[in-house]
Amino acid sequence: MRIALTTYSTKPRGGVVHTLALAEALVDAGAEVSVWTLGRGGDRAFFRPVDARVDVRVVEFAAREGEDVGARILRSVDVLREGFDPSGYDVVHAQDCISANAVGRCVRTVHHLDTFTTPELAACHERAIVEPYAHVCVSRAVAEELRAGWGLEPLVVPNGVDAAPFAAAAAGTAGARAARARWRERFGRYVLAVGGIEPRKGSTDLLRAVALLRERLPDVQLVVAGGETLFDHRDYRAGFEALARELGVHPHVLGPVAQDELPSLVAAAGAMGFLSTKEGFGLAAMEALAAGVPLVVRELPVLRxxxxxxxxxxxxxxxxxxxxxxxxxxxxxxxxxxxRRARGAELVARHTWAAAADAHLALYRSLAAAEPVR
Structure with missing residues (x-):
């Protein structure tokens, strides 16, 4: 079976991490897989090496000075549509609203639902839900939103987690201890957030929480990793920085962290704060559990x-x-x-990319049997 997985970026966002891990698990299961994406900022490859058996297709997407979010979204769709070649694939599976709008007839994974005020984004989001002929969600909570809002019946396939690097980073080997020590020498005792500073990640709530925590544990630092996004969060970021000054907290904002350094950064944390206001699954939180790091999450149905x-x-x-x-x-x-630690280890062991790939292949075969993709 030949499968095209499509995504919107080469950067380390949750949906992109999902796409690459799923692609590699699918080729392990015997499928032929291409991953199509936009190469932003001159990127010609993904943020990490990809299994050589996966056919990677990067469509160049040049930056434009002064382009607003709506125009950038529309141009992203147009550029990927022009570059994408659907011929020869049994299934085209879009992992986000941009690529779902670009690639024509497709299966769509809805990782989470957003509410947009930018008209172009709102229209893109709606089309990417109603036009695909089959849907996948990574949690029952998001699937229920699709049922309630659009009358759809998506297949629920939870994410896997690449647990081994995080477990190794938490191990007692000399190398793992030294890697953790380097982060702790740099930051001391810290709470980690992964995903950058943006409204959906609940960044200001976590900042307030750490300020309250520091009244009892004054040495605790806040470290924020990640944050590559299509959207313009400059106003929110400015508000976050102003609030940090007001509260007397000085977060260490790292931006994207190299793939080989992220596991030790996670494993060295005293805890992970995961206060997202919307999520589809919570892959970064599952990685924290793989490293045995205590996890504090917002009370949301999907995270529960x-x-x-x-x-x-x-x-x-x-x-x-x-x-x-x-x-x-x-x-x-x-x-x-x-x-909680024992339960976390149980969850990590259960959520494998091999299981996710098997579920996807069963879906693809059922769709092909019912109505072969033209």
């Missing part, structure tokens, strides 16, 4: 579905501060901390 029993849940910054305090001051092998 995925992480119940493995994380502490919080409804607001005060609750998050309390949960982070407990995570940083409780021995990991006692009481509720030990139970």
């Amino acid at each position: 579905e995925v992480f119940d029993g493995a994380a502490a849940f919080a409804r607001d910054p005060a609750g998050a501060a309390d949960a982070l305090h407990a995570a940083l001051t409780t021995a990991p092998d006692t009481g509720a901390a030990a139970a």
